[in-house]
Amino acid sequence: xxxxxxxxxxxxxxxxxxxxxxxxxxxxxxxxxxxxxxxxxxxxxxxxxxxxxxxxxxxxxxxxxxxxxxxxxxxxxxxxxxxxxxxxxxxxxxxxxxxxxxxxxxxxxxxxxxxxxxxxxxxxxxxxxxxxxxxxxxxxxxxxxxxxxxxxxxxxxxxxxxxxxxxxxxxxxxxxxxxxxxxxxxxxxxxxxxxxxxxxxxxxxxxxxxxxxxxxxxxxxxxxxxxxxxxxxxxxxxxxxxxxxxxxxxxxxxxxxxxxxxxxxxxxxxxxxxxxxxxxxxxxxxxxxxxxxxxxxxxxxxxxxxxxxxxxxxxxxxxxxxxxxxxxxxxxxxxxxxxxxxxxxxxxxxxxxxxxxxxxxxxxxxxxxxxxxxxxxxxxxxxxxxxxxxxx
Numbered sequence: 001x002x003x004x005x006x007x008x009x010x011x012x013x014x015x016x017x018x019x020x021x022x023x024x025x026x027x028x029x030x031x032x033x034x035x036x037x038x039x040x041x042x043x044x045x046x047x048x049x050x051x052x053x054x055x056x057x058x059x060x061x062x063x064x065x066x067x068x069x070x071x072x073x074x075x076x077x078x079x080x081x082x083x084x085x086x087x088x089x090x091x092x093x094x095x096x097x098x099x100x101x102x103x104x105x106x107x108x109x110x111x112x113x114x115x116x117x118x119x120x121x122x123x124x125x126x127x128x129x130x131x132x133x134x135x136x137x138x139x140x141x142x143x144x145x146x147x148x149x150x151x152x153x154x155x156x157x158x159x160x161x162x163x164x165x166x167x168x169x170x171x172x173x174x175x176x177x178x179x180x181x182x183x184x185x186x187x188x189x190x191x192x193x194x195x196x197x198x199x200x201x202x203x204x205x206x207x208x209x210x211x212x213x214x215x216x217x218x219x220x221x222x223x224x225x226x227x228x229x230x231x232x233x234x235x236x237x238x239x240x241x242x243x244x245x246x247x248x249x250x251x252x253x254x255x256x257x258x259x260x261x262x263x264x265x266x267x268x269x270x271x272x273x274x275x276x277x278x279x280x281x282x283x284x285x286x287x288x289x290x291x292x293x294x295x296x297x298x299x300x301x302x303x304x305x306x307x308x309x310x311x312x313x314x315x316x317x318x319x320x321x322x323x324x325x326x327x328x329x330x331x332x333x334x335x336x337x338x339x340x341x342x343x344x345x346x347x348x349x350x351x352x353x354x355x356x357x358x359x360x361x362x363x364x365x366x367x368x369x370x371x372x373x374x375x376x377x378x379x380x381x382x383x384x385x386x387x388x389x390x391x392x
Contacts (some may be wrong), residue, residue: 006055007283011060017081018380020113022101026081027074027114030053030065042124044389045111046073049130049155051205053080053217055287056129059279059378060385067386072118076132077101077110078299080291092296095199102302103313108138115146122146125389128332129153129374130339131303137354140325149392151385152340154371156331156346159354160320175308181242188256189246195254197305202298208261209266213289215261218268220280222251223337223371226273230336230370235382238345245344245371252342329355330362330388332381334369362388 006015013030032041044064047058054073061071075082078093084101087093100106105164113125126147137157140150146274175194182189195201221227229249236244245253250263261362274282304312331350333340340347364384369376 001286003258006058006287007168008281009055009058012062012065013058018114018117018320020110020117022084022086023113024083024085025074025110025114025117026054026253028057028061029073030061030071032065032068032070034068040120040168041068041070041360043115043118043120043122044069044071045115045126046071046122047111047126047128047132047135048073048076048079049128049132051219051288051292051297052130052132052304053288053291055080055284055291056372056375057079060374060382063378063382064385069124070118072114074111074114076135077107078295078302080295083100093298093302095202095296095298099302099306099313102299103306103316104135104138105142105316107135107303108142111135111139112143112146123148125149125151125385125392126152127153130371131300139324140327140329141320141323144325144327147327149330150325151330152350153331153381153390154333154337154373156340156343156350157325158343158346158349158353160317160323161314163318163321169170172308172311178240178242178245182245182253183256185242185246189253190241190256191245192252192254192260193304193308194302195260197308200297201242201260201301204259205297205301206262206292208259209267210261210267212293213285214268215264216288216292217274217280217285218264219251219260220285220372221269221273221277222249222264222267223339224376225270225334225336225368225370226277227267227370230338233336233338233341233370235341235347236344240344245342248338248342252333252338279372279378324356325354326356328362328388328392329358330364330384332357332364332366332373332384334371334373334376335365335367336370337373339371340365349370 054075054138057073126136126139133152133155167368179191179194366377366380
């Protein structure tokens with residue numbers, strides 16, 4: 001696909017489809033300009049979150065490649081232009097389809113498969129943002145022989161699932177109990193992951209009352225540093241009590257009787273705010289709108305469902321109970337990002353337990369950025385990434 005289809009994509013980034021297991025995986029790729037036929041630059045794999053795409057890394061890929069790295073960002077399973085060849089239907093993914101392909105171990109297997117399909121047997125760093133942070137963390141946890149380091153963005157990793165019979169609590173039970181507590185608030189609230197796991201979520205996101213373009217513009221706006229209410233983002237202590245969580249914005253702890261589109265409708269940015277936005281232009285926004293119009297949201301929503309619906313989708317991770325990420329690890333997020341703090345105590349648990357090699361100087365919060373840190377402050381992110389990578 002030509003770069004004309006990707007506004008904001010530098011000419012040094014190319015788009016192609018590569019066979020990875022049962023997927024025809026769409027990737028964006030940037031290679032060092034000095035690359036020769038006999039050289040093999042170190043590989044960086046960038047994993048996006050929700051509702052995002054490989055395109056979300058467009059501002060980082062070329063600067064990283066100019067520093068000697070081969071940089072690859074895939075559309076993950078269920079997203080964008082990546083297609084599952086084994087699906088009977090060629091239309092949009094629907095709620096009733098099998099969830100098994102979207103369980104974490106299988107998504108991590110997709111990433112491993114991509115590495116080998118690219119002709120590599122080692123990766124300098126796997127870098128993940130939002131839900132991609134969890135995927136990157138599991139790649140590092142499971143295959144430290146393949147991934148040399150890991151960078152987690154905007155979503156702290158607290159470790160593999162705990163075993164119920166050793167005092168742990170599975171994510172489904174935890175979220176159900178948490179959501180029942182939120183129901184008791186006045187007015188009643190609900191957890192966004194529970195809402196996004198419902199049968200109606202895909203339809204609600206694809207056909208919001210305000211239109212998909214306005215909804216996505218609003219969603220990206222309210223989770224960015226442009227939305228001044230995010231200046232209050234900060235630690236909530238260690239309690240998961242409903243009253244503590246209710247401090248967070250509606251995009252995390254939602255009004256119980258509203259959809260995501262409904263609860264954010266009043267927060268749409270003004271025409272002046274849109275005009276001032278330099279990190280997501282109207283042309284760039286149209287890429288997301290067109291991709292989600294074509295593919296729908298259900299593939300991405302299935303990742304949330306695997307985390308919240310049933311323990312059977314995470315049971316194959318139980319073998320890693322108690323295991324730490326033992327390779328060098330870094331965390332980067334926006335200072336105005338509630339995602340860092342939405343699970344009380346998670347950031348500290350990541351630093352002290354889940355990652356055994358995360359140095360104090362490698363926990364970075366960047367001012368002037370909310371949840372979309374790699375798009376809002378790309379130069380700062382590249383700066384910190386290069387410092388980390390050069391130390392390896």
